[in-house]
Amino acid sequence: MVSAQMDTLSTRGRAARFLASGLGFALLLAGTVWGHDDDFPFGPFRMYAGSNPPNDPAPDTRVEGVDRTGAVVSLDEGGTGIRRAEIEGQQGRYAGDPALLREVAAAYTERHPSAPDLVEVRIVIRWHEVRAGRPTGKYADETVLRWRAP
Amino acid sequence: MASAVTGLGRWLTEPVPRGRVAAFRTLVYLFAAADLVVFSPWVRSHGAIPGELYQPLLVGRMLPLPTPTPLLVEFVFWTLLAASLAAATGRAPRALGWTVFLLYFEWMIIAMSYGKVDHDRFAYLVALAVLPTAGRARHGDATRTEAGGWALRMTQIAVVCTYFLAAWAKLRFGGLGWMTGSVLARAIIRRGTDLADVIAQVPYLLIAAQIGIIAFELLSPLIFVLRGRWRLAAVGFFYSFHLVTIATITISFAPHLLAITSFLPLERLRPVHRIQRALSSRRHGRPPTPAAVGALDQMPVVGRPAGP
Numbered sequence: 104m105v106s107a108q109m110d111t112l113s114t115r116g117r118a119a120r121f122l123a124s125g126l127g128f129a130l131l132l133a134g135t136v137w138g139h140d141d142d143f144p145f146g147p148f149r150m151y152a153g154s155n156p157p158n159d160p161a162p163d164t165r166v167e168g169v170d171r172t173g174a175v176v177s178l179d180e181g182g183t184g185i186r187r188a189e190i191e192g193q194q195g196r197y198a199g200d201p202a203l204l205r206e207v208a209a210a211y212t213e214r215h216p217s218a219p220d221l222v223e224v225r226i227v228i229r230w231h232e233v234r235a236g237r238p239t240g241k242y243a244d245e246t247v248l249r250w251r252a253p
Numbered sequence: 254m255a256s257a258v259t260g261l262g263r264w265l266t267e268p269v270p271r272g273r274v275a276a277f278r279t280l281v282y283l284f285a286a287a288d289l290v291v292f293s294p295w296v297r298s299h300g301a302i303p304g305e306l307y308q309p310l311l312v313g314r315m316l317p318l319p320t321p322t323p324l325l326v327e328f329v330f331w332t333l334l335a336a337s338l339a340a341a342t343g344r345a346p347r348a349l350g351w352t353v354f355l356l357y358f359e360w361m362i363i364a365m366s367y368g369k370v371d372h373d374r375f376a377y378l379v380a381l382a383v384l385p386t387a388g389r390a391r392h393g394d395a396t397r398t399e400a401g402g403w404a405l406r407m408t409q410i411a412v413v414c415t416y417f418l419a420a421w422a423k424l425r426f427g428g429l430g431w432m433t434g435s436v437l438a439r440a441i442i443r444r445g446t447d448l449a450d451v452i453a454q455v456p457y458l459l460i461a462a463q464i465g466i467i468a469f470e471l472l473s474p475l476i477f478v479l480r481g482r483w484r485l486a487a488v489g490f491f492y493s494f495h496l497v498t499i500a501t502i503t504i505s506f507a508p509h510l511l512a513i514t515s516f517l518p519l520e521r522l523r524p525v526h527r528i529q530r531a532l533s534s535r536r537h538g539r540p541p542t543p544a545a546v547g548a549l550d551q552m553p554v555v556g557r558p559a560g561p
Contacts, residue, residue, distance in 0.1 A: 109268055117266065119387075120403050123439040124265060127379070128410075135418045136425070140370040144361070147420035147426070148372040154434040157460075161439040183255065184298030185306070185367065192368025193308065206303040213301045230320030231442045235455055236435045236460050238442050251358045 125252050160230040164191050166207060169223040176185065176211070177226065183210040190226065204250035225249040230240065258392030266403045271394035274387050275343055276400035277408075278350075280519070281380050284511045285337035287355055289330060292507045296364040300326030306367055313362045321363045329360055343390065350385030357381055372419070373505070376411035376512035383407045393523060408515035412491075413473050415509060420470035432464045440502045449501035469494065476516070488516045 112120070134145035155161070164187055166178040180186050185207060190197075197203050204224040211221060228246040232241040289297070300323040307320045319325060333356040340349035358378070359401050365371065373483055382459045387404040437459040443451040450456060469490075476487040 108396040110400060111398065112266060112399045112403075116400065117262070120266065120400075121262060124403075124407065124410075127407075128414075131375075131414060131418065135421050140365075141256045142314065143365055143370050144375055144378055146370065147422040148375070148415060149422045149426055150372045150421070150441060151436055152418070152422040152426040152431070154423075154436065155439065156418075156430070157433065158434050159435060161435065161442045163377045163443055180295060180298075184295070184302055186369055188369035189306075189325075189367040193306065196308075197503060203305065210302050210306075214298075233435050233438050235456070236433075236438050237456070238438050239383040 155233075157236040158186065158234055161233050163229040163231060163242075164194075165208075165227050165229070166190055167210060167225055167227055168211060169220040170219040171222050172219050174219075176218075178207055178211055182214065183207055184214060185210055194226065194248075201248050201250045204248065205252070208250075208252075220252070222252045223249065265406050266399040267406065268399045269399060269405055270395035270520050271388075271390035271396050271398050272392055272523075273518065274384075274390035274398060274404065275394065275480055276519035276522055277380075277405065277515060278343055278346065278384055278387070278390065279341050279392075280511060280514060281384060282337045282341035282353060284377075284470035284508065285353055285381070286334055286341070286411060289334055289337075289360075290390060292330045292505070293364065296360060297326060297330055299363050299367060300324075302367065310362060310370070313366055318359065318362055321366075326363060329363065332356055333360060333366065339519075343392070346387065346389055347385045353380040354385065358435045372415070374512075375415050376408055376515075377508035379411035380404075380408040380512050380515065383553070393520070393526060395520075407513045408475045408512050409477075412509065412512050412515065416470040416473035420467050423467060423470075432467055433460055434463070435459075437463055437502075440504075444503050446501055446503060452501060484516065487512060 130145045134142050135147045138146045140146050140149070166183075166185075166187075168176040168178045168182075170176055176182065176183075190207075204226075208221040208224050212218070225246050228245050228247055229242050230245060232239045300321055302321075304320045304322070309318065309320075312318075333353065336349055336352045336356060340346070340353050358381075361374070361378070383404040387401040388398060390398070390401060427434065427436070438453060441453050441459075445453070473491075475492075476484060479487050492510065495506050495510055498506065
């Protein structure tokens with residue numbers, strides 16, 4: 104059973120909605136064709152949109168710290184509140200100014216005030232071997248950036 | 254031409270029962286609260302990250318929004334939590350709806366301004382933006398509403414755009430080679446489950462899956478030509494796609510999953526009403542009358558629903 108009652112839109116209400124629909128769609132389409140992540144929320148849906156040849160090694164990034172006792176500490180999301188993809192997203196900035204990694208150390212200290220101070224922060228990439236689009240299980244670690252406390 | 258425009262206009266505002274708008278509204282705002290504490294708790298930790306790592310997005314620079322501080326993040330967290338729970342009751346849909354939208358949008362700027370932008374919640378943001386315009390709606394009300402129909406249609410279009418335009422982005426950034434490349438292998442290495450490790454060992458399966466993903470995303474707009482059972486089946490397929498994604502590469506897309514409910518005849522759920530009815534029939538020691546059951550079922554289960 105469907106009720107005979109209905110709320111209809113006024114001409115103005117209808118026109119405003121069509122205008123909003125058209126504008127939103129145009130922005131989203133433009134963002135997809137020409138935009139970048141910076142244009143959020145109208146940027147392109149580019150998660151996992153990059154392409155790599157079937158035999159390119161795959162990077163698995165992590166951030167590590169060394170505290171003054173010499174222990175290696177994992178500076179992952181739980182350690183610093185910074186997501187791995189956020190480290191990778193700003194990797195160019197860190198490369199241009201490795202001293203910026205001290206901010207990662209600061210984020211760790213903020214969350215672990217009683218832990219020993221960090222004397223080193225490094226970004227390590229584990230390169231996994233890929234053949235024909237499949238991981239082979241072999242890998243090699245590469246430290247791409249390093250900051251040492253002065 | 255004129256009739257096509259009229260037809261498009263009618264389709265964009267195809268009326269739905271107010272009860273569906275009420276149910277969708279409650280779900281969307283309850284999710285906002287759940288997102289804060291369960292699905293995306295990492296956003297809150299951005300308050301304690303040094304401001305030097307804040308890289309505001311275009312909208313954050315234009316407005317301009319302040320660099321997050323612990324105080325700002327805690328303020329947005331608690332006011333958004335309170336506002337979304339209040340909005341879930343359906344009261345003051347306009348005032349509370351816009352409040353939740355603005356706070357959640359700021360929450361997203363805080364989330365996405367540290368070097369990583371997620372694409373799992375465009376349709377959910379659209380739902381938050383259009384719900385304040387959908388008008389008052391009581392649970393179970395069969396009165397049909399065009400304003401509510403437009404709100405649900407916009408969310409549905411945003412859901413489909415998320416798929417279709419994601420395929421476009423893959424072709425733009427990855428090219429045709431995306432389909433035969435190693436993107437899934439990479440995703441599995443970075444965040445794969447044990448199940449994914451097993452799947453990855455099957456020759457060419459990941460490449461076949463990549464071709465399947467592009468095909469699915471490009472064909473997703475077809476859901477709008479499907480009716481009744483077939484449309485529900487398509488919604489089921491959307492969910493199963495995400496189920497596999499969660500089970501293999503642990504990407505949940507939770508806000509998007511919520512937005513997909515805009516395709517469903519949600520007015521039929523009425524959990525609170527059902528519990529009340531069950532309790533009262535137990536108290537009176539007799540089963541509910543057929544009239545009471547009929548009042549629940551104002552819409553056909555499947556078949557052609559009155560709205561989107």
